[in-house]
Amino acid sequence: METGLSVLIGLFFAVSVYLMLSRHLVRILLGIAILGNAVNLLIFTAGRLTREVPPLIPEHLYTLVTETANPLPQALVLTAIVISFSFFAFLLVLAFRAYQELGTDDANEMRVAEPEDDPLPPQGY
Amino acid sequence: MAGSNAPHVDLSQAMTTAPVSAADWLIVAPSIITILGGTIALMARKNTDAQPKVAMLFLTLLVGANGALLLHVLQKGVVTMVMGNWLPPFGIAFTADALGASLSLIASIVAWCAGLYGAVTIDGTGRRYGFYPFLLLLMTGVSGAFLTGDIFNLYVWFEVLLISSYGLLVLGNDRIQLDGTVKYGILNLIGTNLFLIATGLLYGHFGTLNMADIAMKMRELEAGGSVGPLAAVAALYFLAFAMKAAAFPVNFWLPASYHTPNVAVSAVFAGLLTKVGVYALIRVFVLIMPGARDYFADLIAVVAILTMITGGLGALAQAEVRRVFGYLVIVGIGAMLAGIAVGSLQGVAGAIFYAIHSIIVMTALYLAAGIMQLMGGSTALRKLGGLYGANPYFAGVFLVLGFAVAGLPPFSGFWPKLMLVEASIDAGRTWVAFAILASGFLTTLAIGRVWIYSFWRGGPEGVADGCAPIRLAPAAELSSPALWVPLLLLTGLVIYLGLQPEALLQLVQRGAEGVIDPSAYIRSVFGEP
Numbered sequence: 001m002e003t004g005l006s007v008l009i010g011l012f013f014a015v016s017v018y019l020m021l022s023r024h025l026v027r028i029l030l031g032i033a034i035l036g037n038a039v040n041l042l043i044f045t046a047g048r049l050t051r052e053v054p055p056l057i058p059e060h061l062y063t064l065v066t067e068t069a070n071p072l073p074q075a076l077v078l079t080a081i082v083i084s085f086s087f088f089a090f091l092l093v094l095a096f097r098a099y100q101e102l103g104t105d106d107a108n109e110m111r112v113a114e115p116e117d118d119p120l121p122p123q124g125y
Numbered sequence: 126m127a128g129s130n131a132p133h134v135d136l137s138q139a140m141t142t143a144p145v146s147a148a149d150w151l152i153v154a155p156s157i158i159t160i161l162g163g164t165i166a167l168m169a170r171k172n173t174d175a176q177p178k179v180a181m182l183f184l185t186l187l188v189g190a191n192g193a194l195l196l197h198v199l200q201k202g203v204v205t206m207v208m209g210n211w212l213p214p215f216g217i218a219f220t221a222d223a224l225g226a227s228l229s230l231i232a233s234i235v236a237w238c239a240g241l242y243g244a245v246t247i248d249g250t251g252r253r254y255g256f257y258p259f260l261l262l263l264m265t266g267v268s269g270a271f272l273t274g275d276i277f278n279l280y281v282w283f284e285v286l287l288i289s290s291y292g293l294l295v296l297g298n299d300r301i302q303l304d305g306t307v308k309y310g311i312l313n314l315i316g317t318n319l320f321l322i323a324t325g326l327l328y329g330h331f332g333t334l335n336m337a338d339i340a341m342k343m344r345e346l347e348a349g350g351s352v353g354p355l356a357a358v359a360a361l362y363f364l365a366f367a368m369k370a371a372a373f374p375v376n377f378w379l380p381a382s383y384h385t386p387n388v389a390v391s392a393v394f395a396g397l398l399t400k401v402g403v404y405a406l407i408r409v410f411v412l413i414m415p416g417a418r419d420y421f422a423d424l425i426a427v428v429a430i431l432t433m434i435t436g437g438l439g440a441l442a443q444a445e446v447r448r449v450f451g452y453l454v455i456v457g458i459g460a461m462l463a464g465i466a467v468g469s470l471q472g473v474a475g476a477i478f479y480a481i482h483s484i485i486v487m488t489a490l491y492l493a494a495g496i497m498q499l500m501g502g503s504t505a506l507r508k509l510g511g512l513y514g515a516n517p518y519f520a521g522v523f524l525v526l527g528f529a530v531a532g533l534p535p536f537s538g539f540w541p542k543l544m545l546v547e548a549s550i551d552a553g554r555t556w557v558a559f560a561i562l563a564s565g566f567l568t569t570l571a572i573g574r575v576w577i578y579s580f581w582r583g584g585p586e587g588v589a590d591g592c593a594p595i596r597l598a599p600a601a602e603l604s605s606p607a608l609w610v611p612l613l614l615l616t617g618l619v620i621y622l623g624l625q626p627e628a629l630l631q632l633v634q635r636g637a638e639g640v641i642d643p644s645a646y647i648r649s650v651f652g653e654p
Contacts, residue, residue, distance in 0.1 A: 043324075047329070094306060094307060098304065110304050119505075121443060122507060
């Protein structure tokens with residue numbers, strides 16, 4: 001089970017890196033969304049895929065009796081999902097605003113902050 | 126429902142039963158104060174007059190709390206507080222040592238200065254769109270990152286400060302800011318995702334996220350001589366934090382974005398954000414995985430050298446004051462990485478000292494750039510000139526900051542550079558020592574040019590020296606003390622630390638000892654064995 005998921009995570013990473021290598025913001029953002037999911041799956045798998053038993057303690061007992069699912073990675077993944085989702089939403093709006101203002105979604109043509117025809121610094125003193 | 130017939134449960138096996146001492150609450154106070162202040166400032170969003178007052182009140186409280194925390198740490202040694210009273214390593218631990226507490230204090234002083242300065246430079250619109258809430262929440266992230274003792278929690282604080290920094294960076298919505306924020310935003314988010322990947326793998330290996338616990342297990346593992354897959358984890362951590370710290374070759378987001386927002390925002394960013402990355406590098410590579418640091422020492426040294434040299438050359442190639450400063454931030458990052466690459470006590474102490482110096486001086490330089498813009502109407506070197514005639518005292522202050530950033534005595538930049546050069550020569554890394562000195566030379570050239578062009582010469586390009594300079598009517602903001610107090614305070618610190626470095630030297634020495642030998646840190650988390 002872990003092996004299968006590892007291969008899947010590897011595929012996710014490959015796809016996201018491929019998308020992020022693009023110059024177009026939309027593809028970069030899709031790459032980031034997939035990267036976030038790849039990381040979440042990775043954490044989930046890193047916590048070991050144990051038995052599908054919820055970590056509930058039976059009545060009248062104080063400890064777990066059988067091997068159960070590891071709850072910690074799920075808490076971590078939940079945190080990471082919330083964070084990556086909100087960041088993705090922000091960046092999506094940001095990219096749209098940048099497209100509106102700059103008229104392009106090609107990262108190579110976004111040269112407002114660092115203009116290509118910048119004057120050279122003064123030579124000599 | 127705990128009925129009377131419920132059997133007795135011994136909680137002491139899972140939780141600390143002793144109440145948390147009042148002084149230990151100081152560990153979480155910085156985060157709580159800033160969240161509270163940020164929330165109140167957010168509620169007062171439309172009351173643009175009250176906002177700076179609320180924010181300054183909470184920033185003052187923050188400085189006070191951090192000062193008290195540092196004193197507490199110096200008296201008691203490393204202190205720990207675990208959320209929910211769970212016994213470590215189960216709860217999220219907040220652990221304050223000399224390194225974290227001193228950086229947190231300096232960070233809060235810098236934020237205080239920027240907040241006061243922002244009261245002048247941020248207009249009503251900027252306040253309505255949340256300058257002060259973002260600033261306070263940024264400080265939540267920064268303080269949390271400096272004080273947490275849990276590596277996943279460190280990631281969460283990174284994200285808190287990152288999302289606040291997005292808000293600050295894009296505040297104002299100019300074309301140039303949108304452009305800068307796109308690059309800053311995407312590259313930094315990828316950086317934190319790499320951090321999360323590394324943390325996931327580390328968790329998969331050790332089954333714990335508590336830094337002290339990992340440090341302990343890591344040392345057992347290294348004693349057994351099998352680091353194996355953890356070299357890959359360490360490589361991911363290095364890439365992630367180098368991206369955060371803007372080390373070569375992943376530094377390009379910094380000069381693309383730091384000159385775009387309001388100057389008060391640039392000042393906080395230049396002071397704090399990259400140093401959080403360096404702090405995380407020290408924490409992870411010196412405290413948690415010293416074996417990996419040894420393994421990667423050569424790589425870190427090469428990265429440090431290239432960072433310093435590209436930063437210096439980049440600064441020389443810029444024709445705009447704030448973009449020059451952006452590259453000077455990168456030079457400083459290289460110097461701190463050099464300390465980590467050397468890894469000796471003096472090297473790490475030098476890196477911490479340099480971080481503190483760099484936080485103060487870079488913020489002060491950006492604040493000065495804002496005043497130059499108000500005085501000369503521009504930040505382009507060709508359009509500036511004659512500022513010495515306008516205000517010779519300000520010219521003197523700028524010169525002090527310029528000498529400090531270049532590492533010339535008798536200012537604060539001299540001592541950490543001396544320590545770093547000495548440490549790298551002792552460790553046989555003469556190339557690193559050479560790069561530190563060469564980057565100091567390049568910095569002197571770059572900052573000297575800024576000073577000569579903006580202050581020394583008679584007027585902007587085209588005005589011959591000796592002509593009566595054309596005086597712009599001084600901007601109304603220039604008479605406000607809120608503009609000058611932060612600059613003078615930080616410059617005062619730069620001079621004081623240059624003349625009286627002894628106290629800070631002892632402090633950073635203690636900070637470095639605390640991360641190189643983690644026994645005090647581990648003892649603080651797990652209690653006496």
